[in-house]
Amino acid sequence: MNYEIIDCIDSGTEFCPCKLAEANECILCSQMCGKKFCDCMNWKGTCIYQEFYNNGNKAKEGRKAFDCSIKEVTKLQEDLIKIRFSVPHKLALDLTPPGSYVFLRTDDNVYFDVPISIAYSDTDADEITVLIEIRGIKTKKLTELKEGDILGVRGPYWNGVFGLKNIQNAKNGNCVVIARGIGMAPMLPVIKRLINNGNSLRLIIDKSPYEEIYVKEYLDEYNLTYEEIPVLNNKGELSEEIKAVIKEEYDGKEISLIHCAGADILTYRMIEFTNSLDTNLKISCCNNAKMCCGEGICGSCTARFKGRKVKRLCKVQTDPRNIFEGRRFI
Incomplete structure (x- = not known):
């Protein structure tokens, strides 16, 4: 049975409870959704309802x-x-x-x-x-x-990456980081965390559409080498070169994580391809949702899924497969 484990990026922080809880639209707390019983979807060590009560039944101060x-x-x-x-x-x-x-x-x-x-x-x-x-x-x-x-x-x-738990749980393993275009920038903190967790990295960079790889100084700081490989072809499909890299890593040793730093089409195609190899392969990716308020209020980041589900992608933290599978593109 597949059970989607979702989290709220702000739960348990100084910014929780937020305006969503104040409007009975909390992502995790059943009682802050207007229900009469306690059925938290993901316990973070603090009770959102109790925090709301202690704060005078109002949201915490925002950013x-x-x-x-x-x-x-x-x-x-x-x-x-x-x-x-x-x-x-x-x-x-x-x-x-x-x-x-x-x-x-x-x-x-x-x-x-x-x-x-x-x-x-x-x-x-x-x-x-x-x-x-x-x-x-x-x-x-x-x-x-x-x-x-x-x-x-x-x-x-903090919700600029989906699959944060996969990144945090990848320890002393082998990881593949794939970056394309502007994705080179947000990949750097991911690389730093993976290195700090004792992982060995294989780094693939596709600088397209840029002329240079503008993060070399930071890669040198981490003592990292990289391979320049095109990751998408002109049809928007994964290139044969990147498929060969994934197959080589998958056949040679266990992959702890594949991180995709690029446009949604890259992540979508990578999920398609890795599912053909092993649906249990851990993936993380950039969150490319259109955002305006960052607090789940304005609706700019919302996406609709099967079962009439709506997810506020600036707040919801989950596995990338839960974002790209079952999504309604209308």
Whole structure:
């Protein structure tokens, strides 16, 4: 029997209970969904209902916005920039886990905030580095920034990666990390965690559509080598080269984890392919949901699944197969 184990990324943190609980829409707590009995879907060590009661029957204070000084703005190519900015020490610590991201303020209107994954958090210098792909009106505004400017930063947020438990549970094993395009940036915290867990890594990078691999300095810091292999062909299918890599690793030794850092089509095709080998292969991937508020309220991130289920992808943490299988594309 397949039972979907879901989690809320904020459960058990200083931001729980949130506005969803206040509206009887909590992801985990049955009583905060208007029911009369206790039937938590995933116990995190604290009672959400009790926390809500102790807080005067209202949500905890949400994320704060910080005014951060920009230390460096580098134009890597026409549609890609790197920004390094200072942050409070606690925020630097909070943004070290895989899947961490922040909202960057591009206008006085908070609805124009843009979610950006963390590439590197330097907890000694209290600095954050992000790589930003220039794709639309929001990100174009960021190209106007320069060293010394003040940047509005809202965070921390942590649900930038699906399958976090698979990453945390991968220890002293063999992992394959596959990155394509801008996915090179959010893969770095994942790599750091896997290395800290004693894993050996085989790193595959497809720099397309970029001219260079712009994270080499961080890979050197981790003493990592990588292979440049195209991962998708012009039909949107997995390339034969990447299929050969997965088969080689699967036939040679047990794979603890395959991490896909790229567009949804890469993860979808990888799930299809790995299911043909072994449905128990552990996978993690980037969360590419369209986000606006980051708190599950606005509905920008929601996706609909079989059985009339709706998941708030900025909050729900689950296995990638539960995101890409049974999803309704309408």
